[in-house]
Amino acid sequence: MTALDTPTRRSPRTRPGPPRLPRNARRFLLTAHIVTSVGWLGVAYALLVMALTARAADDPATRATTYQLMLDFDTAAMLPLGLAALVTGVILGLGSHWGLLRHWWVAIKLVLNVAVLVVPMLTRHPALVDAVDAARAGLLTDPAQQVLDGSIASVIVLTAATVLSTYKPWGKTR
Incomplete structure (x- = not known):
């Protein structure tokens, strides 16, 4: 029997890189990632509805209240949910077969x-502060366009991220 005739025996598969998360930890983190991501997207849609409502309002008090509510949501919900979604996503990427930069x-x-x-914290958030001040001063002209543009952009980008998570296109990176 020659070396070509002998059946090759495969060695146990070893995984390069950091250790993978245990199954239950991965499921917990995946659940946390989905919940925070869906919440983040939901808050983005709510901010868009509020921005449209404020833009359409003729009453400065309604505008001020709506912009203040948006500012509160931006600080108390949008930022924490976004950070939680990012952190859980990075941990999942590092601790699963998907990798952090392994797939496009x-x-x-x-x-x-x-x-x-x-970007929204650098653009929309300061514009919201200005919009609240302008509406409280009784001005109907305020930085509402930047608030609306930031809300539209957030919804589009987070929806695109959701589509990427669902379809997982483009294969592996090099």
Whole structure:
């Protein structure tokens, strides 16, 4: 019998890189990731509805109240849910077979999530503060367009991230 005739015996498969999460931990983190991501998207849609409501209101008091509510949601819900979704997603990426930068959909989703966390806090949040002040001063002209644009962008980007999670396109990175 030659070396070509002998059946090859496979060695147990070893995984390169960091250890994978245990099954129950992975399921817990996946559940937490889905809940926080869905909540984040829901808050983004609510902020969009509020931005449209404030833009359509003729009463400065209604505008001020709506913008103040948006500001509260931005601080108390949008930021914490976004951070929780990002942290659970990174831990899942590092502790599962998907990897953090191993697949295109994961890498792009990571970039989108960081962008939708940072950009609105640098643009929409300050515009909301200005909008509250303008509405309280009785002005009907305020930075409402920037508030509306930020809300639309957040909804689009978070919806795109949801689509990426569902379809998982493009295969592996190099």
